[in-house]
Amino acid sequence: MTTGPDISSEDISLMARVLGLSITPADLPEVTHRVTALLDQLQRLDGLDLESADPSAIFPKEAGA
């Protein structure tokens, strides 16, 4: 299991405030766990050759074809 950055619930609360979001004390622990878990998982992308791929969400063969 990869180890992501050490992010506290205070960090999450501040990030949310900067973005105009409010997180209640009841929601804060789970939101923190979700963010840290996702960041943890996305570290796995570091081993991929991402530069070789466009960030395409829609693939030419399907879109409007």
Next chain:
Amino acid sequence: MTDEALLLAPLTEQAEALRTRGISAVELTQAYLQRIERLNPKVLAYITVSSDLALAQARAADAEIASGCYRGPLHGVPVGVKDQLFTKGLRTTGGSALLRDFLPDYDATVITKLQQAGAVLLGKQNMEEFALRGTRNHPYGDPRNPWDLTRIAGHSSSGSGAALAAGLCAAAVGEDTGGSIRNPGNVCNLVGLRPTFGRVSRHGLLQGSWSMDQASPIGRTAEDCALMLQAIAGHDPADALSSAQPTPDYRAGLQAGIRGLRLGVIRELKLDGSADPDVRAAVEGAIAALQGLGASVEEISLPLINLAGPLFVAIADTDAAAVHYQRLREHPEGFDQGTRSRLLAASLLPAGLYARAQRARTLLRNQMVQALGRFDAVISPMSARPALTLEEEAAPMATKEEVLRRQFASRNYTTPFALAGLPAASIPCGFSRDRLPIGFQVGAGPFAEATILRIAAAYQTVTDWHTQRAPLN
């Protein structure tokens, strides 16, 4: 055949009864409405029952059929739709209290197409809030699995799965962003088919993830799904991303068998000893049955598939957070707690990581499409275990490790096809020792829905899992 038995029969049998006027659309619709009144309080499959509309449509269908104007196999057939599809003048809640009184002023294209096919709309079916898995307290009641009322009916088209399994409609149209029609198919003993992205119009569909949402049919058999897909598929000028690829006859190849088809079993999704042994046995049995039908089966490796869960969360959740940008800031308390925490977390993902996830998505897609150049279809389990209990599903995620377990690994089965824009279906393949349904998944290349349906139909000629009905009935 009694009315009750007909209500649980495949759509094709109901359609034939209507065509030959063995039963009228009004009689069939009334029977469904009475059954909904009796059983919906147990399964909470419907949010809104459109009795007056349904009976009006049924009367119109009877008049047309009697005059010789037969529209096709859906004419007079009572169906339900996920409450994610706009219906003009009929409330569309998206499974959320925030849209409790929302009345669209137009129909989704899918609704229009169903009307043109002569289908009868029984009502709007329950779902997880805004089509996001993880609703903890459904504002319209927790949809329950007719196979075990203590268990979920799947994510997120749960009402559609519950309704069909409980005999409360002949077929349904749900929606699949990352598994939301396949999952209910899996846990409710139904065929749930996610089309290629762009195969079905998104016009009038409450948005989840703009690049993955697809309205999707769910039915008792492969043929039922074929009929429903036939009715709703096709280019729509109102959806800029809908495909102009011609719509084939999805029924045409259903009897062709699968001798000579090349099937790839995805190595990275094979169940190991940690999976439920009944699920493992059922999926292995399905693969053996396909081999017995003459398909060649070999293993295929798709290493990037193990990233699908995190990629999906990064992309789809962020897309959904953008959809609900204003609501999250102005009315956060109006969301269910599970939805809210998911959207808030996604709102904090840096844009650079979202872009990296999209790049990785392209790599995954390329890997899958390349593999599907060697195979007609790929096979995988739908999940590692049968349906969760309502209590398990509603539990908050109290630790990071629990998030990792519940959010990511389980999504590796269904989300790859959504990320890659490819079609896939869940097909019933057995039951656990507790009589909980088990399904397996068939995926294929772009616009190869007919291949998937052909495989499912062939499988259903040598198995009878799909003919079994929930004990609720």
